[in-house]
Amino acid sequence: MLPAKVRACVFVASRRILNSCRFYCHKTNRKQRICEAISSVEVGAHITVQGWVRSVRLQKDNLFLHVNDGSSLQSLQIVASSDLNDRLLTFGSAVEVSGNLVKSPSRKQDVELQADQIHVVGECNPVDFPFKIKDRHSLEYIRQFPHLRCRTNVFSSLLRIRSEATAAIQSYFKDNGFIQIHTPVISSNDCEGAGELFQVEPSGQGTDQDKENPHFFSVPAYLTVSGQLHLEVMSGAFPRVYTFGPTFRAENSQSRRHLAEFYMVEAEISFTKSLADLMKVMEDMFRSTTEHLLANCPDDVELFHKHVAPGQRDIVDLMLKKKFNVITYTEAIDILNNSSQMFSFNTNWGCDLQTEHEKYLVKHCGSLPLFVTDYPYELKPFYARDNQDHPKHTAAAVDLLVPGVGELCGGSLREDRLELLTTRLAQAGLEETYRWYLDLRQFGSVAHGGFGMGFERYLQCVLGVDNIKDVIPFPRFSHSCLL
CATH class of the missing domain: 3.30.930.10 (Bira Bifunctional Protein; Domain 2)
Known part of the structure; x- marks a missing residue:
């Protein structure tokens, strides 16, 4: 068995290593608002965003989402493997998405998020939801739903x-x-x-x-x-x-x-x-x-x-x-x-x-x-x-x-x-x-x-x-x- 002084030194060193790892993880997988992610110059960073799905499109191999958290008019495009698709992932649902921020090949946005994890936080039934994914609703129409x-x-x-x-x-x-x-x-x-x-x-x-x-x-x-x-x-x-x-x-x-x-x-x-x-x-x-x-x-x-x-x-x-x-x-x-x-x-x-x-x-x-x-x-x-x-x-x-x-x-x-x-x-x-x-x-x-x-x-x-x-x-x- 190691002497008490040696065990104490090992304990302190291990705590420092653990805290360093926590700090590193915090720095490399931090939460960002959508407006920050869209304007980010830290391409390659691993981030987490939270918001609501504005559009969802499933292809054979890929899943495309647009997520918005109210911080800007523009939404962040999420690209993920179709394996991450969830039946609860619908227009209007609340999500938390983690992944790497990368340059986008599309001219419509500078960056997109290559997702490795998608978690549906709050479900939304798109049939009952009064706003539809492709419709541009008038101010008079949406006034009927002050809570939404x-x-x-x-x-x-x-x-x-x-x-x-x-x-x-x-x-x-x-x-x-x-x-x-x-x-x-x-x-x-x-x-x-x-x-x-x-x-x-x-x-x-x-x-x-x-x-x-x-x-x-x-x-x-x-x-x-x-x-x-x-x-x-x-x-x-x-x-x-x-x-x-x-x-x-x-x-x-x-x-x-x-x-x-x-x-x-x-x-x-x-x-x-x-x-x-x-x-x-x-x-x-x-x-x-x-x-x-x-x-x-x-x-x-x-x-x-x-x-x-x-x-x-x-x-x-x-x-x-x-x-x-x-x-x-x-x-x-x-x-x-x-x-x-x-x-x-x-x-x-x-x-x-x-x-x-x-x-x-x-x-x-x-x-x-x-x-x-x-x-x-x-x-x-x-x-x-x-x-x-x-x-x-x-x-x-x-x-x-x-x-x-x-x-x-x-x-x-x-x-x-x-x-x-x-x-x-x-x-x-x-x-x-x-x-x-x-x-x-x-x-x-x-x-x-x-x-x-x-x-x-x-x-x-x-x-x-x-x-x-x-x-x-x-x-x-x-x-x-x-x-």
């Missing part, structure tokens, strides 16, 4: 684009000195004043409920329609703030432009008395985000521009090339009234612009994004700054209209003059409700303004998607709350 539509090429592309756009917007604000504020989802404020609110109360009635004050929060509480008023609070301490989160409107609408739950990008800028400052941020954010998408999601964006909205790429390129147009509301009304087109809604001065008006104005002004400024004072909420112009009484408000969608952004300078704000709130019977808002104008108040952009409408605009329900993972609208 992420398995399709077009919707997985949409989700990658949505993720990149989110990151690009966050990056734009960070690079331009904005502080992100997490504004509350539950609020006691009706920012828009339109009354389209979802009220929040507990689902069950407790036995210790206060009958004199039945509200959970002691006051009526609602799902937020906007984070603007909370941003205005923060704009008293930070020159530039923004928020990006879900907002809710109880609109009984089935239109292609409205949802009950959607995402809003909202920003507030202090120390400004100019709508031009707000318009610059809107335009720069639009350009920066769109350029980021074209550079970082070229295949996914092209899928939409080629198969969903042919010709949309030319519109997007024009929007990025040209400066956005600017007209006043009064000029917009003159354009509409001088048009030979018949509108369903009236175009008198003082009317609210409808979608048909907005789309016509954009087309009339060269099919470019269009800022419309200085709306009638009575059309805007209490916080919009009074221009005090006569005889037409207007507010320092601006909307950004874009091709195919209409209104994308809405904003205004905020009324920072205490006496004017107090008068308007008193006229609306809201002076007590917004006493805290009046306080903001008394303690270190500065001129400021802000805007909000509908994130889903932005995606509609860039991708050319007609229905807003097709650019959000789980659409919520009247009479529909699936999942």
